[in-house]
Amino acid sequence: MYISKLFLPILKNNPSEAKIKSHQLMLRVGMIKQSSAGIYSWLPLGFKVMKKIEKIVREEQNKIGAQEILMPTIQSSEIWKESGRYEDYGEEMLRIKDRQNREMLYGPTNEELVTDIFRSSIKSYKSLPQLLYHIQWKFRDEIRPRFGIMRCREFYMKDAYSFDVSDDEALFSYNKFFLSYLKTFNRLDLTAIPMAADTGPIGGNLSHEFIILAETGESKIFTDKRIFDLSIKNEKLEKKSLENMRKKYENYYSVTDEKFNKEEFEKKVLSENRLITKGIEVGHIFYFGDKYSKSMGASVDLSGGKKDFVKMGSYGIGVSRLVGAIIEAKYDDKQEVMKWPISIAPYDISIIPMISKNDSSALEKANNIATELQNNKIEVIIDDTEENFSSKIKKMNLIGAPYQIIIGKQTDGDLIEFKEVGKDSQNLKLKDIIKLIIEQKAKN
Ligand code: 5CA
Numbered sequence: 001m002y003i004s005k006l007f008l009p010i011l012k013n014n015p016s017e018a019k020i021k022s023h024q025l026m027l028r029v030g031m032i033k034q035s036s037a038g039i040y041s042w043l044p045l046g047f048k049v050m051k052k053i054e055k056i057v058r059e060e061q062n063k064i065g066a067q068e069i070l071m072p073t074i075q076s077s078e079i080w081k082e083s084g085r086y087e088d089y090g091e092e093m094l095r096i097k098d099r100q101n102r103e104m105l106y107g108p109t110n111e112e113l114v115t116d117i118f119r120s121s122i123k124s125y126k127s128l129p130q131l132l133y134h135i136q137w138k139f140r141d142e143i144r145p146r147f148g149i150m151r152c153r154e155f156y157m158k159d160a161y162s163f164d165v166s167d168d169e170a171l172f173s174y175n176k177f178f179l180s181y182l183k184t185f186n187r188l189d190l191t192a193i194p195m196a197a198d199t200g201p202i203g204g205n206l207s208h209e210f211i212i213l214a215e216t217g218e219s220k221i222f223t224d225k226r227i228f229d230l231s232i233k234n235e236k237l238e239k240k241s242l243e244n245m246r247k248k249y250e251n252y253y254s255v256t257d258e259k260f261n262k263e264e265f266e267k268k269v270l271s272e273n274r275l276i277t278k279g280i281e282v283g284h285i286f287y288f289g290d291k292y293s294k295s296m297g298a299s300v301d302l303s304g305g306k307k308d309f310v311k312m313g314s315y316g317i318g319v320s321r322l323v324g325a326i327i328e329a330k331y332d333d334k335q336e337v338m339k340w341p342i343s344i345a346p347y348d349i350s351i352i353p354m355i356s357k358n359d360s361s362a363l364e365k366a367n368n369i370a371t372e373l374q375n376n377k378i379e380v381i382i383d384d385t386e387e388n389f390s391s392k393i394k395k396m397n398l399i400g401a402p403y404q405i406i407i408g409k410q411t412d413g414d415l416i417e418f419k420e421v422g423k424d425s426q427n428l429k430l431k432d433i434i435k436l437i438i439e440q441k442a443k444n
Contacts (some may be wrong), residue, residue, distance in 0.1 A: 115312070138159075291312070372430055
């Protein structure tokens with residue numbers, strides 16, 4: 001793909017309205033464009049990254065047996081009146097009237113809608129568990145949308161819902177999502193730590209937020225820093241193994257500020273292990289038992305002939321917020337260098353040929369190299385402009401492909417100047433470059 005042909009409105013300087021680095025970079029390289037307060041259009045570069053994140057999120061949901069559906073963005077107020085949340089949700093809910101004067105709303109979340117779908121079809125414990133998810137736009141009329149797509153009004157979320165016959169089975173479902181979240185964030189090259197959290201308007205008494213550390217984050221966290229040394233192994237999708245995995249994390253005090261208790265923190269965590277800092281919430285999971293199934297009459301026949309309300313949980317990942325969160329984690333704003341993890345990079349490699357009016361031989365070389373890379377399913381962006389070399393490098397550093405090839409006048413023979421962003425360049429044969437990139441991509 002030639003840079004000259006891309007819809008890539010790059011700005012020379014940081015836009016003044018952006019206060020944090022993800023917002024700065026996203027506006028600077030034209031990943032998004034604000035359309036009104038807290039509402040954004042996604043332009044090609046930003047959309048490409050978000051779609052790649054979505055794909056990883058989807059794959060990890062499917063791996064735990066969750067089934068994908070798609071619910072609408074517009075919902076009827078009726079089901080929210082049944083659950084009692086129509087009034088409770090307050091001003092964050094965008095309420096709309098249709099031409100028949102019916103009260104509708106733009107969904108801020110989907111507990112009610114999915115419970116309605118469930119209760120109309122599933123009647124027996126034999127069909128449980130059911131894990132359903134969708135990836136859809138949500139709207140919350142935030143009073144102070146800020147930091148670009150990090151806290152906006154319209155955002156893209158993966159939300160999943162579990163339905164089980166008992167508390168015990170429901171916790172098994174909860175733990176499956178717990179595991180799938182750790183795996184998802186690993187694949188995005190993020191260290192997201194599960195922290196005991198408040199349940200807010202969703203309800204229930206068990207909840208974890210998944211948080212990545214960032215100075216600009218809005219969540220205050222109190223944690224035993226040894227939790228960062230934990231990792232998941234090859235956990236099986238079995239009750240015991242998943243319970244042990246969650247316990248392993250819960251052994252270390254790690255909470256958000258609503259759950260913070262100074263005395264407990266100081267008692268449980270030695271001073272050298274205490275970490276009080278800020279982070280970005282990229283996921284949030286909840287267990288709330290029969291909160292919605294009871295009020296909305298979602299029950300199943302049990303084996304002994306009785307009926308019971310199903311036990312439910314819900315599980316969110318901020319897919320659009322993740323784009324910003326990854327930038328917060330990976331962008332060096334002093335050097336103005338972004339390096340996307342290869343799993344979601346908009347391009348795997350950028351090719352920067354030095355081109356002048358009367359010499360396009362470097363562009364020809366770039367084209368030949370690009371063809372070979374593309375034949376190996378490596379995504380390439382070529383700077384085919386006649387701009388000077390340093391501004392070309394600057395631009396590619398902002399776009400953030402993790403690898404670069406530089407083609408100067410002297411590039412001849414089979415050695416190519418190749419660079420992993422953030423490291424020194426080296427001269428390699430094309431076949432070795434291809435091998436290296438394929439290996440990196442395969443790790444994901
Ligand atoms: N129904 C539950 C779980 S599906 C729920 O809505 N949870 S939530 O409110 O915590 O949202 C899930 C995730 O969406 C959050 O962890 C966050 O990553 C993302 N999110 C929430 N509000 C916003 C917002 N205003 N802007 C961008 N992302 C948001």
